[in-house]
Amino acid sequence: MAGTTRFPPVPSGPNDSDLLLVERTLAGDQRAFELLVIKYQSRIQRLIGRMVRDVDLVEDIAQETFIRAYRALHQFRGDAQFYTWLYRIAVNTAKKSLMELKHTPSVLEGSFHSSDDEDETSQPKIEPTTDETPESVLAAKEIAGVVNAAMEALPEDLRQAVTLREIEGLAYDEIAVIMNCPIGTVRSRIFRAREAISARIRPMLENQTGKRW
Amino acid sequence: MTDMDSERGELISALLDGEVSAAELGPAVEAASHLPQGLAVWHTYHVVGEALRGRAPLASGADSLFLARLRGRLTEEPAGGAARPAELGAALATGPLAQIESANDAVIRWKLLAGAASLAAMAVLGWHMASLQAPDATVAAAPAHLGQSATAPAAQPLAAPGAALAQAPQVMLRDARLDALMAAHKQYGGTSALQMPAGFLRNATFDGSER
Amino acid sequence: MRIHALTLPDLRKFVAALVGACLVAWAAAAGATPPAALPGGAPAGSADSRQSEMGIGEWLTRMHQASRKRAYVGTFVVSTGSSMTSARIWHICDGVQQMERVEPLSGTPRSTFRRNDQVITFLPESRTAVVERREALGLFPLLLTAPDSAIAQHYTVRLSGAERVAGHDAEVVMLLPRDNMRFGYRIWNEKKTGLVVKLQTLDTDGKVIEQVAFSELQMNAPVSMAKLTQMMNNTEGYRIERLEVEKTTASAEGWALRNPVAGFKSMSCHKRPGNPQEPASSDRILQWVFSDGLASVSLFVESFDRRRHVVEGVSSVGATHTLMRKLSDKSGEWWLTLVGEVPLQTLNVFSQGLERSK
Numbered sequence: 001m002a003g004t005t006r007f008p009p010v011p012s013g014p015n016d017s018d019l020l021l022v023e024r025t026l027a028g029d030q031r032a033f034e035l036l037v038i039k040y041q042s043r044i045q046r047l048i049g050r051m052v053r054d055v056d057l058v059e060d061i062a063q064e065t066f067i068r069a070y071r072a073l074h075q076f077r078g079d080a081q082f083y084t085w086l087y088r089i090a091v092n093t094a095k096k097s098l099m100e101l102k103h104t105p106s107v108l109e110g111s112f113h114s115s116d117d118e119d120e121t122s123q124p125k126i127e128p129t130t131d132e133t134p135e136s137v138l139a140a141k142e143i144a145g146v147v148n149a150a151m152e153a154l155p156e157d158l159r160q161a162v163t164l165r166e167i168e169g170l171a172y173d174e175i176a177v178i179m180n181c182p183i184g185t186v187r188s189r190i191f192r193a194r195e196a197i198s199a200r201i202r203p204m205l206e207n208q209t210g211k212r213w
Numbered sequence: 214m215t216d217m218d219s220e221r222g223e224l225i226s227a228l229l230d231g232e233v234s235a236a237e238l239g240p241a242v243e244a245a246s247h248l249p250q251g252l253a254v255w256h257t258y259h260v261v262g263e264a265l266r267g268r269a270p271l272a273s274g275a276d277s278l279f280l281a282r283l284r285g286r287l288t289e290e291p292a293g294g295a296a297r298p299a300e301l302g303a304a305l306a307t308g309p310l311a312q313i314e315s316a317n318d319a320v321i322r323w324k325l326l327a328g329a330a331s332l333a334a335m336a337v338l339g340w341h342m343a344s345l346q347a348p349d350a351t352v353a354a355a356p357a358h359l360g361q362s363a364t365a366p367a368a369q370p371l372a373a374p375g376a377a378l379a380q381a382p383q384v385m386l387r388d389a390r391l392d393a394l395m396a397a398h399k400q401y402g403g404t405s406a407l408q409m410p411a412g413f414l415r416n417a418t419f420d421g422s423e424r
Numbered sequence: 425m426r427i428h429a430l431t432l433p434d435l436r437k438f439v440a441a442l443v444g445a446c447l448v449a450w451a452a453a454a455g456a457t458p459p460a461a462l463p464g465g466a467p468a469g470s471a472d473s474r475q476s477e478m479g480i481g482e483w484l485t486r487m488h489q490a491s492r493k494r495a496y497v498g499t500f501v502v503s504t505g506s507s508m509t510s511a512r513i514w515h516i517c518d519g520v521q522q523m524e525r526v527e528p529l530s531g532t533p534r535s536t537f538r539r540n541d542q543v544i545t546f547l548p549e550s551r552t553a554v555v556e557r558r559e560a561l562g563l564f565p566l567l568l569t570a571p572d573s574a575i576a577q578h579y580t581v582r583l584s585g586a587e588r589v590a591g592h593d594a595e596v597v598m599l600l601p602r603d604n605m606r607f608g609y610r611i612w613n614e615k616k617t618g619l620v621v622k623l624q625t626l627d628t629d630g631k632v633i634e635q636v637a638f639s640e641l642q643m644n645a646p647v648s649m650a651k652l653t654q655m656m657n658n659t660e661g662y663r664i665e666r667l668e669v670e671k672t673t674a675s676a677e678g679w680a681l682r683n684p685v686a687g688f689k690s691m692s693c694h695k696r697p698g699n700p701q702e703p704a705s706s707d708r709i710l711q712w713v714f715s716d717g718l719a720s721v722s723l724f725v726e727s728f729d730r731r732r733h734v735v736e737g738v739s740s741v742g743a744t745h746t747l748m749r750k751l752s753d754k755s756g757e758w759w760l761t762l763v764g765e766v767p768l769q770t771l772n773v774f775s776q777g778l779e780r781s782k
Binding site: 390391392393394397 | 556696697698699700701709711713720722724732744746761763764
Binding site for chain 2: 017019034037067143148166195201202
């Protein structure tokens with residue numbers, strides 16, 4: 001049921017951890033912010049990589065992006081997507097850095113407005129950017145393949161639960177009604193599904209460039 | 214992953230979905246930040262989600278060095294700026310999800326489109342629950358002879374009406390357009406071997422008309 | 425009574441003979457004869473040979489032998505878990521024409537008359553009469569067009585006992601889906617005529633989510649076709665509204681369905697008024713109907729309108745589920761409304777498969 005080509009889903013919106021983690025960070029728990037960093041690091045680096053060719057510079061700008069976001073976190077209003085807000089900070093940080101360093105030739109002006117994987121109208125695609133090697137792109141496709149195979153192998157109730165959550169973006173209480181089970185069961189099923197799939201891709205992740213913890 | 218116990222794994226999973234209670238938030242962040250397994254689990258679950266949605270899961274971005282470097286700089290920053298958590302909390306409390314009413318039978322789930330109009334617009338929309346919920350229709354008290362006889366058949370009981378349904382403010386402002394679509398479905402959707410007489414009868418009782 | 429095993433071509437001939445039949449009814453063996461033995465060879469498409477299961481062929485045979493000349497009057501009730509609504513029905517068929525009158529006993533007052541495929545609904549409060557032609561009625565389009573008997577492929581048929589409904593003896597038949605993409609049905613057929621007197625829709629857990637049943641039923645009632653015709657034609661004082669729909673095809677409109685749900689075939693496609701209050705305007709919405717022979721799904725497609733299309737969501741009333749969402753594509757933005765007596769996940773699969781073909 002989980003197809004590989006689908007219309008881009010609505011961003012997960014309120015049904016994710018972002019607002020909770022932002023709130024927690026503002027309450028003084030820096031670790032919550034780090035969880036956000038882990039979640040968005042790849043995407044932010046990919047985004048910056050479209051604007052900047054220099055690999056080292058990409059990472060610097062990414063670091064700077066998160067620092068600025070951390071500083072400005074109290075200005076984030078919960079009525080917009082956190083990632084949208086972070087995205088804008090990344091773009092502005094990149095522009096600023098490039099101007100300071102006078103790296104104009106590598107800047108593709110059009111790419112500031114380019115569609116990335118957040119654009120509703122673009123098909124999700126795997127494309128090489130400055131911080132990806134062909135090997136890592138291939139690895140990414142392999143991971144997707146393994147994930148899909150793992151989904152097929154899941155028991156029906158686990159598969160349905162994780163599909164409704166990850167693909168349909170439904171909240172636990174909504175899933176509980178659809179699957180006619182308690183919310184606690186929904187939560188458990190989604191966890192078990194994730195765990196089963198993770199078990200299959202974990203060895204692949206450990207072989208990636210970039211260390212694991 | 215080595216011995217991460219299920220309880221903490223489940224907390225991390227629920228945290229990812231934003232589905233932890235206030236009391237669980239702290240322990241969940243703790244579990245997810247717990248070195249080294251927690252972070253790996255947090256990251257891997259995200260990779261899984263991205264892969265399911267057809268995005269390129271750039272696992273190579275999972276970089277402990279990046280985080281370590283960032284962490285050092287973060288600790289030098291004043292904690293989260295001049296936080297105004299009260300405002301943020303207020304924004305969360307009045308968000309669209311706060312308006313979900315769930316009932317056993319008639320369930321409404323809302324999802325705002327990205328960039329959607331203000332919440333004021335939502336108050337105007339509603340779902341018409343067909344003639345079965347028409348404001349001027351009373352729930353028909355079952356006539357004594359309804360469907361039963363002396364030899365009371367062991368009929369399968371209907372799903373019990375959700376208690377919540379009786380109390381939930383089913384303030385559905387009627388959407389004439391949606392009514393018309395549902396009526397149209399019942400008319401043309403009756404392409405079924407069962408439609409006579411049941412289907413046509415359902416059609417005819419569907420009160421989609423609205424002025 | 426001998427039942428012959430049916431081959432697929434026979435199946436289609438049977439079905440063709442049923443077009444124009446007055447009643448989609450099931451005939452039990454006449455009188456008090458015990459139920460006939462199961463056919464020796466199961467018809468193609470029915471793989472099961474368990475004794476309690478009946479082949480689709482036998483089911484259709486019973487329908488074929490249903491009496492065609494029937495008249496009845498009754499009260500029936502539509503129930504979901506949350507509410508009930510009831511209506512009075514008059515029905516007559518003289519072997520050539522079929523007429524019906526239905527009046528709900530609650531809700532907005534109205535009276536619906538049908539003569540074959542012509543339908544007129546009188547709305548006294550607004551003095552309006554809505555006229556339409558409902559092609560779908562009285563046909564088995566899926567059984568006619570499908571190269572195989574999709575019903576047998578996706579459902580099993582099983583006799584399930586006998587009960588009394590509204591004072592009549594009825595036989596109970598279970599139509600259970602072979603997969604989770606559709607609902608099941610429990611059907612009560614009045615023993616003498618085969619008339620469906622009660623129908624339950626069952627979800628994938630076997631729970632009853634909707635029921636239509638007669639609470640009163642008088643067979644062989646003195647219903648006068650002439651009187652019904654007279655009432656139907658009496659539109660004096662009423663403003664007539666014609667609900668015009670234009671037949672079209674999905675591909676002509678630039679739509680295709682990738683990975684359709686097994687068994688669901690395209691039945692019809694047409695454009696209808698988008699705004700019921702302005703049926704004549706150019707605001708049109710496309711309706712593409714699918715059916716697996718028992719359940720149907722309508723895909724409604726219209727241009728995305730930022731002012732109206734704010735909320736995606738799902739809803740259900742009884743067996744009918746609705747899903748609304750936006751669809752973005754290189755050619756534009758659209759709004760989908762899917763309605764069907766199918767599980768929510770089936771609507772999801774439909775909605776994911778819809779795509780522009782040009």
